Amino acid sequence: MNKESNIYTVLFAGAMVIVVGSILAYLASALSAKIKENERFEKQQNILYAMGVNQNEDEGSVDFVPTDRVEQEFSSFITEQLVIEGDKITQNDQAYLINIKKELDLIKDGKTPKLPVFIGEKDGETFYIVPMYGKGLWDAIWGFMALDKNMTVQGVYFDHKAETPGLGANIKQRYFMDDFKGETILNGSQYAGIKVAKGNNDPVNNIKDDNEVDALAGATITGNGVSEMISKTVRLYKDYFESLRNKG
């Protein structure tokens, strides 16, 4: 058959699509259970990391609870998983599986989102851990933030899909995440968020009540994305924390 004829070309293209398509489809369905499990473990690891349950050893390490122990540790440290839907607060053991991106999209459509909160206990301290989701320079960024009743940060975990290695990708480095510890979300009783600020003359973040942390060099847009993410998603929990404080 003539290799340059139109019929051959169309047949070849069709066959190629079928072959490649079947290989990829087979692979995706064969591996999906394992991949889902990995993603579940990762969420649990991230939530625990935000409340300081991790395997960090030296100064720069970001090490999670290993996957073979994570489910057990998650159930022992996380005492409650709540879902806030409007004024209704319900318990739900699967709350950590809520896709926060989808819930945030609901807000855009004017609907009421389901917002998860994880309550952790460690060394007599209570951690209220909330998810975050936003946009960096190239793609999604997300994370978890552990707060106390007064919305003071006890720990954060950030992650990203495709930020530039060496620049924006450094939001998941210890020196950046640790800067958030002790920062306040509120300014007095007003919601202020935490701004990733350039040139705030506080590179090691000694001033904790300025609602600012030092930005990463060369990662302005990712940093702005982090500020925006905190301002948008953590704000949704403002009323919940207020009700916690009122309860005393």
Place this chain on the structure above:
Amino acid sequence: MALLTKKDTKLILDPLADNNPITIQVLGICSALAITAELNASIVMAVSVLFVLGLGNVVISLMRNIIPSKIRIIVQLVVVAALVIIVDQVLKAFAYELSKTLAVFVGLIITNCIIMGRFEAFALGNGVWRSFLDGIGNAAGYGIILIIVGFFRELLGSGTLLGIPVLGNPIDKTGLYSIGYENNGFMLLSPMALIVVGILIWIQRSRNKALIEEN
């Protein structure tokens, strides 16, 4: 018979220096600019491209006699994209941590001009074994430049290598920083990758005058 003939060795060694994909052919510059701010990322990218280009060249070379020339570019694109996705999925299932590190590079590998360039220029016209060697050689030539650029950018930009501080602590002013040395933040930005590559090209051509093009 030796495993590698003289011609075969040339296929591997040429792209390392005198026919380097980056400094001589000026291919694959985009990814060289994007990910060389850290040595670690450079190494990951070099290994990924080595794998994809080696395997992709083999697949294209196997198919070279049945690919219709009208749609050969699309076929090449499908082959490289499928390879990258397969690797990505398998890693996600069995080496999740590693797959997260690589996620950023997936898009950059698919669009890497070196990969398409070698498919088009070599694998479509040569046997499987030689195409494999050509792929390995070119990916290694690309990788070497990436690692050199990554080394200088991380060292001068952040004062670290593979994330480990080597020049002291810039905040506590220890080591080299105690005598007034400062990290050059400009090194972390993409334009400096271009300048470092430019300096490499300059050094290489001044040592080997045969590489200088006549105007």
